[in-house]
Amino acid sequence: MFQDITTLLLDPKAFKDTIDLFVERYKGKNISVVAGIEARGFIFGTPIALAIGAKFVPLRKPRKLPGDVIFEEYTLEYGRDRLEMHVGAVKPGEHALVVDDLIATGGTLCAAMNLLERVGAEVVECACVIELPDLQGRERLHGKPLDQYLNVLGASVKNRINNHHDSAQIVPLDRRRHRQRKMKFLKKGLNPQRQSSRSEAQAALQKASR
Numbered sequence: 001m002f003q004d005i006t007t008l009l010l011d012p013k014a015f016k017d018t019i020d021l022f023v024e025r026y027k028g029k030n031i032s033v034v035a036g037i038e039a040r041g042f043i044f045g046t047p048i049a050l051a052i053g054a055k056f057v058p059l060r061k062p063r064k065l066p067g068d069v070i071f072e073e074y075t076l077e078y079g080r081d082r083l084e085m086h087v088g089a090v091k092p093g094e095h096a097l098v099v100d101d102l103i104a105t106g107g108t109l110c111a112a113m114n115l116l117e118r119v120g121a122e123v124v125e126c127a128c129v130i131e132l133p134d135l136q137g138r139e140r141l142h143g144k145p146l147d148q149y150l151n152v153l154g155a156s157v158k159n160r161i162n163n164h165h166d167s168a169q170i171v172p173l174d175r176r177r178h179r180q181r182k183m184k185f186l187k188k189g190l191n192p193q194r195q196s197s198r199s200e201a202q203a204a205l206q207k208a209s210r
């Protein structure tokens with residue numbers, strides 16, 4: 001199922017509640033960097049960074065950042081991708097929080113942590129709104145705690161949001177929508193500039209369209 005966070009964003013009170021819950025946890029914890037993962041990690045990461053007085057460092061998909069970058073490649077549920085970070089954005093010894101909307105296989109968060117650790121930063125925690133526990137993404141976090149504030153399986157915080165904000169339910173979209181998105185991703189893999197090889201992407205496309 002594709003887990004969609006845009007319903008949460010439609011309700012300003014619920015969105016603010018969610019951000020506040022992260023801020024309560026991280027304020028005063030000596031975190032100087034919030035690293036947000038493109039694209040949905042930017043939505044949650046920037047307000048958290050502003051509220052705790054940390055700088056915001058975007059971790060972006062290939063060829064988006066204008067300066068010199070270091071990068072990490074990783075595998076997703078369907079295909080491969082790559083995250084990039086500007087050289088010099090994070091200094092050795094800094095304390096970092098990684099923020100994304102969702103952890104599935106953990107490949108994306110693992111790549112983000114590797115980038116930060118390669119430049120000598122310490123990753124304090126990874127913060128997400130949703131966890132898909134069946135995919136066991138936690139196991140790829142190098143032992144770093146995952147802090148999740150709106151667990152789709154019904155953690156207390158999700159209940160707080162869902163009980164108080166009728167329009168803010170996080171809803172799984174139907175399988176057709178998820179499949180369409182997956183096909184779109186795999187088609188992008190047919191572009192030789194992307195990380196997936198042409199033959200890998202074609203094989204995956206055939207499998208997905210069965």
Ligand SMILES: O=P(O)(O)OC[C@H]1O[C@H](OP(=O)(O)OP(=O)(O)O)[C@H](O)[C@@H]1O
Binds near residue numbers: 041076077106108109
């Ligand atoms: O735990 P993982 O298996 O690595 O998957 C989680 C990642 O997948 C989604 O992003 P996606 O790669 O679809 O990119 P997008 O947000 O730019 O659409 C999501 O926003 C996470 O970043």
Ligand SMILES: Nc1ncnc2[nH]cnc12
Binds near residue numbers: 001002003077102104
């Ligand atoms: N099931 C899912 N829903 C939303 N985003 C995702 N990214 C990876 N898997 C996902």
